[in-house]
Amino acid sequence: MSKYWSEITKKIEPYVPGEQPKDRKYIKLNTNENPYPPSPKVIEAINKEATDCLQLYPEPNCDDLRATVAKYYNLSPNQIFVGNGSDEVLAFSFMTFFNKEKPVLFADITYSFYEVYVQLFELNHKLIPLKDDFSLPVEDFITDNAGIVIANPNAPTSKPVEIDDLKRILEINKNTVVIVDEAYVDFGGTSVINLIDSYPNLLVVQTLSKSRSLAGLRVGFAFGHADLIDGLNRVKNSFNSYTIDRLAAVGAKAAFEDVEYFDTMCNKVIRTRERILPELEKLGFTVLESKTNFFFVSHKEMPAEEIFKELRANGILVRFFNKPKINNFLRISIGTDKEMDTLVETLKKIINK
Numbered sequence: 031m032s033k034y035w036s037e038i039t040k041k042i043e044p045y046v047p048g049e050q051p052k053d054r055k056y057i058k059l060n061t062n063e064n065p066y067p068p069s070p071k072v073i074e075a076i077n078k079e080a081t082d083c084l085q086l087y088p089e090p091n092c093d094d095l096r097a098t099v100a101k102y103y104n105l106s107p108n109q110i111f112v113g114n115g116s117d118e119v120l121a122f123s124f125m126t127f128f129n130k131e132k133p134v135l136f137a138d139i140t141y142s143f144y145e146v147y148v149q150l151f152e153l154n155h156k157l158i159p160l161k162d163d164f165s166l167p168v169e170d171f172i173t174d175n176a177g178i179v180i181a182n183p184n185a186p187t188s189k190p191v192e193i194d195d196l197k198r199i200l201e202i203n204k205n206t207v208v209i210v211d212e213a214y215v216d217f218g219g220t221s222v223i224n225l226i227d228s229y230p231n232l233l234v235v236q237t238l239s240k241s242r243s244l245a246g247l248r249v250g251f252a253f254g255h256a257d258l259i260d261g262l263n264r265v266k267n268s269f270n271s272y273t274i275d276r277l278a279a280v281g282a283k284a285a286f287e288d289v290e291y292f293d294t295m296c297n298k299v300i301r302t303r304e305r306i307l308p309e310l311e312k313l314g315f316t317v318l319e320s321k322t323n324f325f326f327v328s329h330k331e332m333p334a335e336e337i338f339k340e341l342r343a344n345g346i347l348v349r350f351f352n353k354p355k356i357n358n359f360l361r362i363s364i365g366t367d368k369e370m371d372t373l374v375e376t377l378k379k380i381i382n383k
C-alpha cells in the first residue's frame with residue numbers, strides 16, 4: 031500500500047490467475063490451457079510477419095483478421111471487435127455498456143473476473159445464486175439491471191446453459207446488454223453467435239486462449255450488432271489504438287484459417303474428456319456435466335482441499351477455490367491422454383491410502 035495510490039487502487043482486489051510455479055516440473059491441469067500446441071500455420075505466419083513488418087504499426091481495428099473471422103462465422107466485419115484476450119474485451123464491454131445506477135447481474139458462481147471489473151469501474155452488481163445443481167435460475171434475471179454477464183458453458187462449473195433460457199433472458203432485458211462469455215463453447219457447447227441479428231442487446235465474447243491453443247498470444251473477440259461494436263471501438267480507441275500487435279493479428283488469422291487442425295484438436299480434447307469421466311466416477315467422484323476442457327468434481331469422502339494438496343505433492347496442479355458453495359470441488363483441466371492417465375493413477379493412490 032502506498033499513499034500515492036488512488037482510492038480505487040487501494041480498494042481493488044485483483045483477479046488471481048491459477049499458479050504457474052517454477053519450483054519443479056508439474057502436470058498443469060489448473061489454468062484450462064490447451065495441452066496441445068497451436069496449428070503450425072500460426073507459427074509460420076508469426077515468423078513471416080516478425081521478419082517482414084515489425085517496424086510498422088499494426089492495423090488499429092484488425093481489418094484483415096476481422097475479414098477472415100467474418101467469413102468463418104458468416105457475419106459482417108462490422109459485427110466483430112478484437113481485443114487483447116477476452117479479458118480485455120470483457121473489460122471494454124463493462125466500460126462501454128454498463129451504467130452506474132443499477133446493478134450488473136451475474137451468477138454467484140462464475141468467472142471471478144466479472145467481480146473485479148465491477149470494482150475497477152465502480153459499478154454496482156447483484157449476484158444471482160445458482161440453483162443447487164449449479165443451473166441458472168432464469169426467473170431471477172427478471173429484475174432491473176445495468177446489464178448481464180453469463181458464461182456459457184459456465185466456469186468453473188463446466189455446465190452449459192440452455193439456449194432457450196438465454197433467449198428468455200435476452201427477451202426480458204431488451205433495454206440492457208446481455209454478454210454471453212463463450213470462452214469454452216468450442217468443446218461441445220452451443221454458441222449464440224447466430225442470434226446476434228435477432229437480438230440487438232446480445233454481445234457474444236470468445237477467446238483463442240482455450241480451443242485454439244493460443245493463451246500466450248492474447249486474442250479475444252466480441253460479436254454483436256454493429257452499434258454495439260461501434261461503442262466498443264469508441265472506448266478502445268480512447269484507451270489504446272493498438273491492443274493487438276502484428277504477430278497476434280496474423281497468428282489469430284492463421285488459426286481461423288486452419289479449420290481442419292482446429293476441429294481435430296477440439297475433438298481430441300472432447301474424446302479424452304469422455305474417456306476419463308467414468309474413470310473419475312469409478313474413484314468416487316461426482317463429476318458435473320462438462321461441455322468444456324475441464325471437469326468440476328467433488329469426492330464423496332475425501333475433502334477437495336486434501337486431494338488438491340496431495341496432487342500438488344505428487345506433481346499435479348489442479349484448481350481449488352476456497353469459496354462458499356464450491357470449497358469441496360476441484361476444477362481439473364483436460365490434459366493430454368498421458369497426463370490424464372497419470373492423474374487417474376495418482377488419484378487412485380491418494381484415495382485408497
Ligand SMILES: *Cc1c(COP(=O)(O)O)cnc(C)c1O
Binds near residue numbers: 141185236239245
Ligand atoms: C479463460 C477465460 C477467459 C479469458 O480468456 P483470455 O485468455 O483473456 O482470452 C474469459 N472468460 C472465461 C470464462 C474464461 O475461462
